[in-house]
Structure formats: C-alpha cells, structure tokens
Amino acid sequence: MNWKNNPVEKIKDWESELADNHQNFIKAGLKLDLTRGKPAIEQLALADGLDGILQGNYLASDGTDTRNYGGLTGLPEARNLGAEWLGLPQEEVIVSGNSSLSLMYQVLHVGAHYGFGGTPWLQQSTPPEFLAIVPGYDRHFAICEKLGIKMVNIPMKADGPDMEMVETQVRRPQVKGLWCVPKYSNPTGNIYSAEVVDRIARLGNQAASDFRIMWDNAYAVHDHHEDAPELTNLMELCRLHGTQDSVFLIGSTSKVTLAGAGISFLGGSKANIAHFLEEMAYWTIGPDKVNQLRHARLLPDLAATKKHMQKHAEITRPKFELVLKKLEESFRDQEMGSWISPEGGYFVSFDSLPGHAKEIVRLAGEAGVKMTPAGSTFPYGIDPEDKNIRLSPTFPPIEDLSKAMDIFVNCVQLATIRRHLGEQ
Ligand SMILES: Cc1ncc(COP(=O)(O)O)c(C=O)c1O
Numbered sequence: 001m002n003w004k005n006n007p008v009e010k011i012k013d014w015e016s017e018l019a020d021n022h023q024n025f026i027k028a029g030l031k032l033d034l035t036r037g038k039p040a041i042e043q044l045a046l047a048d049g050l051d052g053i054l055q056g057n058y059l060a061s062d063g064t065d066t067r068n069y070g071g072l073t074g075l076p077e078a079r080n081l082g083a084e085w086l087g088l089p090q091e092e093v094i095v096s097g098n099s100s101l102s103l104m105y106q107v108l109h110v111g112a113h114y115g116f117g118g119t120p121w122l123q124q125s126t127p128p129e130f131l132a133i134v135p136g137y138d139r140h141f142a143i144c145e146k147l148g149i150k151m152v153n154i155p156m157k158a159d160g161p162d163m164e165m166v167e168t169q170v171r172r173p174q175v176k177g178l179w180c181v182p183k184y185s186n187p188t189g190n191i192y193s194a195e196v197v198d199r200i201a202r203l204g205n206q207a208a209s210d211f212r213i214m215w216d217n218a219y220a221v222h223d224h225h226e227d228a229p230e231l232t233n234l235m236e237l238c239r240l241h242g243t244q245d246s247v248f249l250i251g252s253t254s255k256v257t258l259a260g261a262g263i264s265f266l267g268g269s270k271a272n273i274a275h276f277l278e279e280m281a282y283w284t285i286g287p288d289k290v291n292q293l294r295h296a297r298l299l300p301d302l303a304a305t306k307k308h309m310q311k312h313a314e315i316t317r318p319k320f321e322l323v324l325k326k327l328e329e330s331f332r333d334q335e336m337g338s339w340i341s342p343e344g345g346y347f348v349s350f351d352s353l354p355g356h357a358k359e360i361v362r363l364a365g366e367a368g369v370k371m372t373p374a375g376s377t378f379p380y381g382i383d384p385e386d387k388n389i390r391l392s393p394t395f396p397p398i399e400d401l402s403k404a405m406d407i408f409v410n411c412v413q414l415a416t417i418r419r420h421l422g423e424q
Contacts, residue, residue, distance in 0.1 A: 003334055003417070008424065015421060018414040022367055025407050030368030032404040037186070037346040038395045039255055039312075046311050047257035050294045058290065066289035072277055074263075075289050077296035082265030084302035085220055086249045087233040093267045094277065096287045100252035100264035104214060105143050107248050107266070110279045111176060112147045116210040117275070122148060126174040133161045133179060135349060135377030135388045137186040140179045140216070144379070149176070151379035156188050158340070160196030167199070170207040177212045178203070183231045184219035184345025187377055187390040191343075197232035204243025212272075213247040220251055221302075221309045223344040224317045235267070244269040253295060255346065256305060256312075263287075263295050313344075319393040319401055323348050326405040336416045347390055349377070354385040356415050361389060363411040369404045 003011065058066045060075045073079065074095025082093040096103055112121045112128065121128035130144050132151040144151050152169055155162045160182070169175055180200065182192040192200070200213060215234055238244040247269075253262035266276065299305045324341050327350065331337050337352045352360055357374035364371045372390045375381040391408070393401055 025367035078292035086267040131178040160192035187347040187349040189342025194232040201237035204246025219345040
C-alpha cells in the first residue's frame with residue numbers, strides 16, 4: 001500500500017521510528033562512501049597480468065621501440081583495439097595516455113582556442129554554447145565551465161536525450177557541441193535507442209559547421225550480462241548522412257584495466273583526426289607506448305576484452321543487484337522516488353520527489369554515508385528540481401554497500417515523510 005494512504009497518526013509513528021533509526025546510525029559512527037565511480041580493488045587485480053607482460057620485448061608489431069619518443073597516433077595494435085571498441089576503421093582512431101577526460105578537454109580546448117576550420121569558438125561574435133544532457137557527468141560540465149562555454153540543459157529520456165529539444169537548439173549557430181554518454185549513461189544507466197542515434201547522426205546537417213558531438217563511450221564494454229544490448233554505430237550513420245566531421249568518439253580502459261594507468265582512444269573522421277594531431281604535436285612528442293603495448297598484449301582484441309569484462313561483471317553485478325533490490329523493496333509503489341535498472345555501467349541514478357535531494361544527501365552525511373553532492377549531475381551544480389542523486393555501487397565491499405543502502409533508504413523515507421507532515 002502507498003504510505004500516503006495511511007492515517008496521519010500512523011505516518012507520524014513511522015516518522016519517529018525512522019528518526020530513531022537515524023539517531024542509531026549517527027551513534028554507530030559509520031564512515032561509508034557511495035560517491036566514487038571507481039573499480040573495486042578486486043576489479044583492479046584482474047589486470048595484474050599487465051605487470052611484467054612484456055618480458056623485455058618492447059617492440060611493437062611495426063617494429064617501433066615503444067620505449068623511445070614519438071608515435072603521436074599510438075601503436076597500431078592499440079589503435080586496432082580502440083577501433084574495434086569504437087566501431088571505426090583503424091586510421092580513424094588515435095590512442096593516448098591514461099585519461100580520456102584529458103582528450104575531451106583537449107578537443108574542446110582546440111575548438112575554443114584554435115577552431116575547427118573556422119574562427120575559434122571563443123572569438124566568434126556570440127559566445128559558444130554546448131548542449132548538456134541532464135542528469136549527466138559532472139566532469140564534462142566542468143570542462144565547459146573552465147573554457148567559458150555556456151551550457152543548455154537537455155532532459156534525458158528513457159531512450160536517450162530529448163531529441164526534439166536537441167534539434168531545435170542545434171539550429172542556433174552558437175551551439176558548438178553536445179555531450180553524450182550513449183551506453184550506460186552516467187548517471188542514468190540507459191542506452192540510446194537506434195532511432196535516437198540516427199537523429200544524432202543527422203545533427204551535423206542542421207548545425208554550424210564547427211559543431212561537434214562528444215560521443216563519450218566510456219562504458220562501451222561494461223555489461224552486467226553477456227546478452228547485453230548493442231549500441232547503434234553512430235559513425236556508420238554519420239557516413240550515410242554525410243556528417244562524419246560532426247563527431248568525436250571517445251573511450252578508455254580506465255574501468256577495464258587500471259583506472260589510473262589505462263589507455264584512452266579518440267576517434268573521428270580522417271579530417272578531424274588530422275586536425276587534432278596537428279594541434280596535439282604542440283603539447284606532446286608521443287604517448288606512453290610501453291603501456292599501450294602492455295594493453296594490446298593483455299587484450300589483443302574486442303573478444304578478449306569482452307571475456308575480461310565478464311570477470312568484472314561477476315564482481316559488480318551482485319552489487320548492482322543489491323542496490324536495486326533495496327530500492328525495489330523500499331520504494332516500489334511508494335511514490336518516494338524512481339530509478340532506471342541499468343544493464344551495465346557504473347551508476348544507479350535515483351530521483352527523489354522534487355525538492356528532496358539536498359536534504360536526503362545531508363541526512364545521509366549526518367548518518368555516516370558520503371553521497372555525491374545533490375546537484376552535481378547538472379551544469380553549474382544546479383538541479384532545478386533538486387531530485388537527482390547518483391549512487392555508485394562498485395567501490396565499497398558488498399557488506400558496506402548494504403549498510404550504506406539501508407541508511408540511504410532510511411534517509412529518503414525520513415526526508416519525504418517529514419516534508420509531507422510539515423505540509424499537512
Ligand atoms: C562518462 C565518463 N567519461 C569519462 C570518464 C573518465 O574517463 P578516464 O578515466 O578515461 O579519464 C568517466 C569516469 O567516471 C565517465 O563516467
């Protein structure tokens with residue numbers, strides 16, 4: 001039965017029970033953390049094979065001595081891996097250092113300061129803007145803020161961004177880009193439908209010529225099940241619509257091998273990649289090719305990567321199942337919040353009733369559970385409805401996660417009921 005249908009006295013009793021629980025959690029002095037979208041230690045250990053894998057053989061398939069300078073594009077075998085991952089031919093992919101986030105920063109930096117074939121974004125008569133799908137990844141938004149690119153919120157729907165809004169917005173010439181996490185989106189966990197991907201592929205025909213889609217496929221292989229849904233290949237559709245210059249595709253092995261010592265991929269049309277390499281030559285002589293070779297030896301192709309990811313799934317899946325079970329048991333039919341059950345990725349996104357998220361996160365902090373600050377999944381840290389909370393189940397041990405979820409559930413219930421009683 002929905003809790004609101006109870007007589008007010010019963011709701012008050014429940015409130016005092018929840019408040020007692022809350023005090024007990026505070027007294028227990030727990031220190032739990034649900035903020036970090038990081039692999040657990042057991043996941044990192046799956047990549048232990050990287051250590052020593054080269055056994056003194058530093059030569060890449062093309063004879064490159066990986067210990068030396070050079071090789072801006074990355075090694076052929078690492079490019080092959082990235083190409084399979086991003087669904088592109090090898091020559092449309094370059095491989096870089098441990099962080100795809102730095103690649104994304106660099107792409108936007110190039111657009112902002114040097115331009116994509118025309119006047120740099122920041123020197124045009126109208127200040128540049130980016131479309132930000134919300135809720136989304138805070139570090140994408142931080143890049144825009146840092147570079148002085150204004151953001152426009154686009155709501156996320158079950159099948160991807162609200163495309164009508166995107167199509168209307170891209171006709172404005174100052175709109176220079178769109179952030180996308182198309183598979184197991186951060187934080188909502190959903191996958192863009194084939195129809196949405198096709199509409200995104202067509203945007204290049206409606207937008208300014210220096211508009212770029214940032215297709216951050218960070219969770220390309222992070223499936224919880226073997227029969228996971230496929231993401232439609234954006235670049236193939238772009239080729240069909242003649243818009244291949246409108247997109248950069250991004251990925252990394254941060255959550256496949258080592259979060260701090262993986263390799264990253266940047267894909268795009270030959271023209272875009274050539275332009276980026278010209279700029280890149282100013283800030284590096286070449287990437288860490290030794291690490292690229294280690295990765296290519298451990299994960300020679302996509303099939304090997306997928307096999308490796310099944311071992312990750314065995315560790316992460318029970319954690320997601322636990323979080324979803326607790327949400328189901330506590331909130332199904334209760335009108336206290338909603339969420340999507342993701343089939344992969346790193347997050348569960350919980351929407352409380354509007355106006356409750358900050359208070360829930362505050363209560364959780366009081367009770368010893370650190371949560372991602374409410375609002376951080378929106379540009380400028382402002383969630384206009386104050387309802388989105390990102391849960392990150394992967395890092396804590398499952399016992400800690402279970403305790404943290406009990407506290408979280410109690411906080412959602414307490415905040416919701418208190419507000420309800422206050423409004424009576
Ligand atoms: C969508 C998305 N992109 C990129 C990253 C960071 O990637 P990298 O470690 O390659 O910089 C994350 C990390 O959480 C992410 O969620």
